[in-house]
Amino acid sequence: MKYIIVTGASRGIGRALSEKLMSTGHHLFCISREINHDLLSLAASKNIPMDYFAADLMHVSELDDLMKRMIRQIDGAVAESIYLINNAAVVQPVDIISRSDPNEIIAHMNINLLAPMVLTSSFMKHTAPFKADKRVMNISSGLSFNLKPMLSCYSTSKAGLETFVKSIAVEQSDVKIMGVRPGATDTRMYEESVITDEHADKIKLAGTGYAADRILTFLFERFEHGKVVKGW
Numbered sequence: 758m759k760y761i762i763v764t765g766a767s768r769g770i771g772r773a774l775s776e777k778l779m780s781t782g783h784h785l786f787c788i789s790r791e792i793n794h795d796l797l798s799l800a801a802s803k804n805i806p807m808d809y810f811a812a813d814l815m816h817v818s819e820l821d822d823l824m825k826r827m828i829r830q831i832d833g834a835v836a837e838s839i840y841l842i843n844n845a846a847v848v849q850p851v852d853i854i855s856r857s858d859p860n861e862i863i864a865h866m867n868i869n870l871l872a873p874m875v876l877t878s879s880f881m882k883h884t885a886p887f888k889a890d891k892r893v894m895n896i897s898s899g900l901s902f903n904l905k906p907m908l909s910c911y912s913t914s915k916a917g918l919e920t921f922v923k924s925i926a927v928e929q930s931d932v933k934i935m936g937v938r939p940g941a942t943d944t945r946m947y948e949e950s951v952i953t954d955e956h957a958d959k960i961k962l963a964g965t966g967y968a969a970d971r972i973l974t975f976l977f978e979r980f981e982h983g984k985v986v987k988g989w
């Protein structure tokens with residue numbers, strides 16, 4: 758059995774990942790603030806075990822407990838793989854930093870950087886007894902280095918996430934860790950991140966299904982411990 762945790766499953770790329778992961782032999786754990794009942798119904802119709810947790814990743818001190826609740830459901834006798842996909846993120850505040858609300862800056866860093874760090878730490882701790890193949894895939898962005906005005910929080914959180922991937926890889930290899938940067942994809946986050954129409958007009962957006970396929974190719978077939986790669 759492959760056990761796979763997907764954060765940010767309610768819409769966008771995370772929803773597409775969850776749908777594509779509905780295969781026999783997979784047990785899915787989905788996280789977002791809103792429960793996506795369509796996903797739950799689809800999983801039930803396909804007979805795929807899915808546990809959906811309504812959780813706000815902003816509350817980082819609660820995430821160790823959340824991870825414990827998920828890992829408790831894993832049957833060590835059949836667990837061949839255990840994967841965590843840190844996909845959930847926000848783009849706000851989209852503004853110059855001097856105008857950004859301090860609480861929005863804090864929420865941004867909690868959701869985009871601290872939550873994946875704490876979830877990875879808890880994942881490693883609580884899966885330690887399992888002999889399974891263990892992987893963490895962090896979803897980054899080309900904006901981690903391609904800097905634009907009004908997106909300093911987003912660029913900073915994604916650059917931090919990428920450094921986290923590389924740092925963890927030099928300290929241990931029991932759990933493999935990687936990062937992938939999807940290209941521009943047609944989601945609510947993309948809409949919210951567009952600063953000028955001129956910028957938006959030039960970009961051809963990928964569909965969420967395509968983005969999910971690319972990410973899953975890296976997760977299953979082209980996983981490289983400590984690497985952060987371009988999705989396409």
Ligand SMILES: NC(=O)c1ccc[n+]([C@@H]2O[C@H](COP(=O)([O-])OP(=O)(O)OC[C@H]3O[C@@H](n4cnc5c(N)ncnc54)[C@H](OP(=O)(O)O)[C@@H]3O)[C@@H](O)[C@H]2O)c1
Nearest residue numbers: 765767768769770789790791813814845846941942944946
């Ligand atoms: N779209 C792009 O062009 C693009 C490009 C490069 C990288 N990415 C990356 O791809 C990933 C997915 O982005 P997307 O475009 O699919 O975004 P999206 O459509 O806005 O979806 C974001 C997901 O994250 C969840 N989320 C947000 N805040 C949360 C919180 N506080 N607690 C729990 N879950 C939360 C949302 O669920 P709820 O609102 O229900 O909580 C939603 O399921 C992100 O890491 C993003 O940075 C996107």
